[in-house]
Amino acid sequence: MNLDEKTPLIGMTPDELRAAAAEAGLPKFAGGQIAQWLYEKRADSIEQMTNLSNVGVARLVVQYCVGLQEPTAKAVSADGTVKFLFPATERALDVEAVYIPDGDRATLCVSSQAGCKMACEFCMTGKQGWHGNLTAAEILNQVLSVDAMAMRGELPNRLTNIVFMGMGEPLDNLPAVMRAIDVLTAKWGLAWSPKRITVSTIGKLRELKQLIEGTKAHIAISVHSAMPQLRQKLMPAEKAYPVRDVMRLLRNYDFAHQRRLSVEYIMWRGVNDSLRHAEALAKLIEGTSARVNIIPFHAIPGVEMEPASMADMEAFRDRLNDLGVTATIRASRGQDIMAACGMLAGKSKNSNKQL
Numbered sequence: 195m196n197l198d199e200k201t202p203l204i205g206m207t208p209d210e211l212r213a214a215a216a217e218a219g220l221p222k223f224a225g226g227q228i229a230q231w232l233y234e235k236r237a238d239s240i241e242q243m244t245n246l247s248n249v250g251v252a253r254l255v256v257q258y259c260v261g262l263q264e265p266t267a268k269a270v271s272a273d274g275t276v277k278f279l280f281p282a283t284e285r286a287l288d289v290e291a292v293y294i295p296d297g298d299r300a301t302l303c304v305s306s307q308a309g310c311k312m313a314c315e316f317c318m319t320g321k322q323g324w325h326g327n328l329t330a331a332e333i334l335n336q337v338l339s340v341d342a343m344a345m346r347g348e349l350p351n352r353l354t355n356i357v358f359m360g361m362g363e364p365l366d367n368l369p370a371v372m373r374a375i376d377v378l379t380a381k382w383g384l385a386w387s388p389k390r391i392t393v394s395t396i397g398k399l400r401e402l403k404q405l406i407e408g409t410k411a412h413i414a415i416s417v418h419s420a421m422p423q424l425r426q427k428l429m430p431a432e433k434a435y436p437v438r439d440v441m442r443l444l445r446n447y448d449f450a451h452q453r454r455l456s457v458e459y460i461m462w463r464g465v466n467d468s469l470r471h472a473e474a475l476a477k478l479i480e481g482t483s484a485r486v487n488i489i490p491f492h493a494i495p496g497v498e499m500e501p502a503s504m505a506d507m508e509a510f511r512d513r514l515n516d517l518g519v520t521a522t523i524r525a526s527r528g529q530d531i532m533a534a535c536g537m538l539a540g541k542s543k544n545s546n547k548q549l
C-alpha cells in the first residue's frame with residue numbers, strides 16, 4: 195500500500211481516532227493521545243507518537259498516515275504574499291492556498307474544491323470548471339503545512355486567521371468544510387477561536403443555514419451587484435440562490451455582536467460602480483448588520499471587464515457610509531503572482547504551467 199492509499203488521520207474526530215486505535219490493538223484512550231499528537235504537538239508521522247506502543251504504531255502505519263503533504267510549488271510576491279500549490283489526490287487539478295502576512299498576523303486563504311461549479315464570469319477558478327471536492331484532510335493539510343513552515347521559521351508569522359476564499363464554493367462541499375472548522379475550533383483540535391475563521395460564499399441557502407447554525411465562523415457573502423439581472427450575468431448562481439433570499443435568511447441571525455457578516459463587492463468600471471449601485475446595495479443589506487468590503491478587480495485572461503477607478507471606489511464607499519453602512523476598500527495583495535481575489539487557477543496535472 196503506498197502513501198496515497200493510506201487513510202489520513204488529520205481530519206478525524208477523537209471518536210474516530212479511538213476506533214482506529216482499537217483496530218490497531220491500542221487501548222481506546224490512545225485515540226486522545228493521537229489527537230494530541232496530530233493537532234497540538236503537530237506530529238508529521240505516526241512514528242513520532244512515542245507514547246503509543248511499538249506494536250500499535252507498527253499496526254497503525256499499515257493503514258494510516260498523518261496526511262500532511264507539503265506544497266509542490268510556491269510563488270512569492272513583492273508584498274510578502276506567498277501562493278502555494280497543493281496536490282489534490284485523484285483530481286485533475288491541484289489547488290492553491292495564499293499566505294498573507296500583515297504586521298504580526300498572517301491569514302491563509304484556503305481552497306475547498308479543485309475548481310468550482312459556480313462559473314462566475316470574473317473568476318479564473320470558475321473558468322476551469324469543477325474537478326472534485328477536497329476532503330477535510332486536504333483542507334486541513336493546507337493550514338497545518340503552512341503553519342509548520344512558519345514554525346520552522348520559513349515564513350514570518352504563524353497563522354492567525356483562515357479565510358475560505360480560495361478555489362471552490364465552500365458550501366458546495368459543506369461536510370468537509372464543517373469538519374475542517376470543527377477540527378480547527380474544537381478543544382481536542384487546534385482550539386482556535388471561531389472568530390479567526392471566515393467562510394466566503396455565493397449563498398447556497400440550505401447549506402448557509404446549516405453553516406450558520408452549526409459553526410460560529412464569520413460569514414462573507416459574494417454579492418458584487420444588488421441588481422438581480424446584473425448579478426445573474428456576473429454570477430449564474432443568482433438564478434438558483436437569489437441574493438435577496440440570502441439576505442432574508444441572514445436577517446434571522448445576530449451578526450451585530452460576536453459574529454461578523456460581510457458583503458464582498460468586486461468593482462468594475464461602468465458595470466457596478468455608480469452611486470445608484472451603492473444605494474441599491476445599501477437597500478439590499480438593510481437590517482443585516484453587514485459591512486461591505488469593496489474589492490479592486492484584477493484583470494484576468496479572457497475577461498474583458500476593467501477595474502473601477504479608485505475615485506469611483508471611494509465615492510461608492512462614501513455613499514454607503516452616508517447611508518449608515520460600514521464600507522472599506524480592501525487593499526490588494528499578491529497581484530504580481532496571480533494570488534489576488536479571483537485569480538487562483540490551480541494547476542492541471544497535464545499542464546506545464548509554472549506557479
Ligand code: SF4
Nearest residue numbers: 310312314317320362
Ligand atoms: S468566485 Fe468563488 S464561487 Fe465564483 S467561480 Fe470563483 S471560486 Fe467559484
